[in-house]
Amino acid sequence: MFKCQDFNYAVFGNPINHTQSPIIHKYFSVQTNILHTYQAVYVPLDSLYSFLSFFFKNNGVGANITAPFKKEAYFFCNKLTEQAKIAQSVNTLKKLKNQDILGDNTDGIGLLSDLIRLNFIKKKYSILILGAGGAVQGILFALLSFGCSIFILNRTVLNAEKIVTQFQKYGNIQVLKKNELKIKYFDLVINARSKISETNNDIIPLSLLCLKKTHFYDINYQKNNTKFIDWCISIGAHFVSNGIGMLAFQAAHAFFLWHNVMPKIHYIIDILRKTYSVEKKRV
Ligand SMILES: NC(=O)c1ccc[n+]([C@@H]2O[C@H](COP(=O)([O-])OP(=O)(O)OC[C@H]3O[C@@H](n4cnc5c(N)ncnc54)[C@H](OP(=O)(O)O)[C@@H]3O)[C@@H](O)[C@H]2O)c1
Structure with a gap:
């Protein structure tokens, strides 16, 4: 098992070395004057439940979950927010x-907020x-x-x-079948696959x-361009993030959710963009 005497908040995932969450939460902690210590924890694929149980029995107060454990984390929680219930993913x-x-899902509001910030939606x-x-x-x-x-x-x-099937009661959603497609083009393409x-x-x-109009958003990030971002640039896309x-x-x-205080985020985005800068708007 891992040692968690020194921190009370953590992100759990596999892989985890790419995560920027500890840097962001350190920044939020300093900005708001709310003391919380946050670390990244690598979890073997069959060990999420034992790791979370151990964490919350010891120092753990709050956790983030990243790929590939979000669906599994949903079943670990014995209370859920409305958006976590709908997502069946935490x-x-x-x-x-x-x-x-308590399990929540902040990915929807996170993505929508960023798409609005970028004027991509x-x-x-x-x-x-x-x-x-x-x-x-x-x-x-959130998108529906x-x-x-x-x-x-x-x-x-x-x-x-x-x-x-899970989401059709919330709006207009379908599986893409190439030969059945009737629309002319997509306004926005979101890459949400792992194994980037x-x-x-x-x-x-x-x-x-339509390369001059379609917006391309990769929910992944890394220091160099992701393969998807490179592909967008290679086909001549104008709007990429x-x-x-x-x-x-x-x-x-x-x-x-943890502290009942909403930190300001535009400054941290500016800091992160210096390392992970792919936001392109050629008008
Ligand atoms: N920026 C952010 O804040 C943020 C937030 C959430 C997630 N993410 C990132 O989003 C990614 C997806 O996360 P997740 O939780 O959805 O992971 P997940 O539950 O493991 O789902 C993985 C998805 O990627 C597909 N996939 C995996 N390997 C593939 C390959 N070689 N070729 C084509 N498709 C492949 C899977 O397809 P199958 O169904 O065919 O297996 C599935 O649709 C992760 O990299 C994560 O870090 C970023």
Whole structure:
């Protein structure tokens, strides 16, 4: 098991070395004068429950969950916020005074806030989402409630179908079947797949995109461009961003759940963008 005497907040994932959450939460802590110590914890694939149980029995008060554990974390919680119930996926946990573990999902509000900041989204936009994992479950309700139409394209079609069944009562959502497509182009393409070094982008038919108008958002981020961002640039896309802003916004909402204080985030986005800068708007 891991040692957690020195911290009371943590992010759990596999892999975890890429995470910027400890830096963001340190910044929030200093900015708000709320003392919390936050670390990244690598979790073997079969060990999420034992790690979380150990953490919350010891010093743990709040946790973030990243890939691939968001769906599993949902079942660990014995209380859920409305958005976590709808998502059936959890990225933030909080130990309550009665020892219950409350699960929330801040990915949806995090992504939507960043898309609005970038001016990448409008009501009625037609959005292509690549992927159908825990992160997609977290973002769909926010995008559908905003009034967008969603098409899901995923390596495993069955997973895309399951997600469409789960969310169709909240708005216009369908699995992308290339030969059945009737729309001209997508306003926004969101890459929400993991294994960012392995994913293939040639699955996206260029005829469905308008490179001067379509917005491209990779919810992933890394110091160099992700493979998806490189692909967007190579096809001549005008509006491209990685997911560093989403990370900052979802972290701010997690911080709010834990401490009831909303930190200011634009300054931290500016800091992170110096290292993870892919926001391109060629008008
Ligand atoms: N910026 C942020 O704040 C933020 C927030 C949340 C998540 N993320 C990032 O988003 C990514 C997805 O997270 P998640 O929780 O949804 O992960 P997940 O639950 O493990 O889902 C992974 C998804 O990626 C697809 N996939 C995996 N390997 C692939 C490959 N080689 N080729 C094509 N598709 C592949 C999977 O398809 P199958 O269904 O076919 O397996 C599935 O749709 C992670 O990298 C995570 O770090 C970023």
